[in-house]
Each structure stands twice: as structure tokens, then as C-alpha cells.
Amino acid sequence: AQKVTQAQTEISVVEKEDVTLDCVYETRDTTYYLFWYKQPPSGELVFLIRRNSFDEQNEISGRYSWNFQKSTSSFNFTITASQVVDSAVYFCALSEGQGGSEKLVFGKGTKLTVNP
Amino acid sequence: EPEVTQTPSHQVTQMGQEVILRCVPISNHLYFYWYRQILGQKVEFLVSFYNNEISEKSEIFDDQFSVERPDGSNFTLKIRSTKLEDSAMYFCASTMDRNTEAFFGQGTRLTVV
Numbered sequence: 363a364q365k366v367t368q369a370q371t372e373i374s375v376v377e378k379e380d381v382t383l384d385c386v387y388e389t390r391d392t393t394y395y396l397f398w399y400k401q402p403p404s405g406e407l408v409f410l411i412r413r414n415s416f417d418e419q420n421e422i423s424g425r426y427s428w429n430f431q432k433s434t435s436s437f438n439f440t441i442t443a444s445q446v447v448d449s450a451v452y453f454c455a456l457s458e459g460q461g462g463s464e465k466l467v468f469g470k471g472t473k474l475t476v477n478p
Numbered sequence: 479e480p481e482v483t484q485t486p487s488h489q490v491t492q493m494g495q496e497v498i499l500r501c502v503p504i505s506n507h508l509y510f511y512w513y514r515q516i517l518g519q520k521v522e523f524l525v526s527f528y529n530n531e532i533s534e535k536s537e538i539f540d541d542q543f544s545v546e547r548p549d550g551s552n553f554t555l556k557i558r559s560t561k562l563e564d565s566a567m568y569f570c571a572s573t574m575d576r577n578t579e580a581f582f583g584q585g586t587r588l589t590v591v
Contacts, residue, residue, distance in 0.1 A: 406582065407585075
């Protein structure tokens, strides 16, 4: 069965600090997709990234970067130089199957608070 | 930028009443989903819908729930007889095909009293 674990329930940092959100997943499939979504206080789910199981290259997008390591079944998310606007709940999610848009299994989320 | 639209943003209903949550997916998308998030908890899959039929549903999606795409643009979730434990945020999502990411609506907060 699929499972996504986000061990950090809440993280609090001061603005400009770097912060890493951990995500560990379990799946029996060799083909799967990993996602990160942001849920700001307004409640919507904002897509951040999708990564397939065959692409272990790290990705950087502005202040965001993602580290995918199949050997440890982890897909961690780092925010560099955090800002107050980064305060949100961040969800890691997994889907199996070649399509990559099958049902998503979400972790419990990590609430990030960035203080000024 | 195209987006998934959900109405209403907040609905309060009495226990036992029927509710219909509405979604307008992105126009060229073919796959549709409902998820729910009980307050403070994780987002859970309810159902996926493709080609006018349910392709997968979770254990949560029991006989009290149904989905419909009545007119080619709306995608609805009906809860026949609401229970207190149905109180949650309900998210609609859509995707063009199975190889692209799903885009989520802003959610409908359902409160059953």
C-alpha cells in the first residue's frame, strides 16, 4: 500500500532562514510520481512540483529546491531565505502507475510558520 | 490562467439534509476528482471520474455519495443524507490526461450542524 510520511508536524523559523521539509514515501511500484502542494491560510491547494520515479535529478525553482533520493525513499523540499509569505501547510503526495495523475495519497502535512 | 472553480465556498447544512457541491473543471480536462480534508487533517481521495463514469473510489465514498457530470462543464458531488462527520473541506481537481498534474479548486467548506 502507498504511504507518505511527513514527520515534521510544525516548523517555525525566522525570516531569511533556510528550511527543509521532509517527506518519506512507501510504494511497491517502480513507476510512481511525487508531488508537493502548498496550502496557504486561505485554504486552496497550490501545485508546486511533480517528479517521476525515473528522474532523480534535483530541481531548483527560485528559492525552492527539491531533493529526490530513491535509495532512502525521500523527496525533501527546501526553501532558501524563507519569507513570511511562505507560511502555509505543505503536503507531499504520491501517485502510482504510469499515468502520474491517478489518485493522490497525501501526507499529513507540515505547517510552516515564518516569523518576521 | 484557467482554473478549477468550486461553488459555494462555504455551505452550512443540517444533519440528514442532501447537499450538492459544484465544480467547474478546466475546460479541456478529461479526468476529474473529489478529495476531502477534515479540519487539520490530511487530504483524502474520494473518487475519480473519467469518460462519464467512476474510475476509482475510496472506502469513504459509500452509498451516501454520488458524482455526476450533468452538462459537460459541471462536475458535482452529492451527499444524500449528511452526517456530522461529513464536515470537511471538499476539493475538486481536474487534469487533462493521466500524464499531467491535477489542478485543484479552492475548495468548499461543508459544515454539518
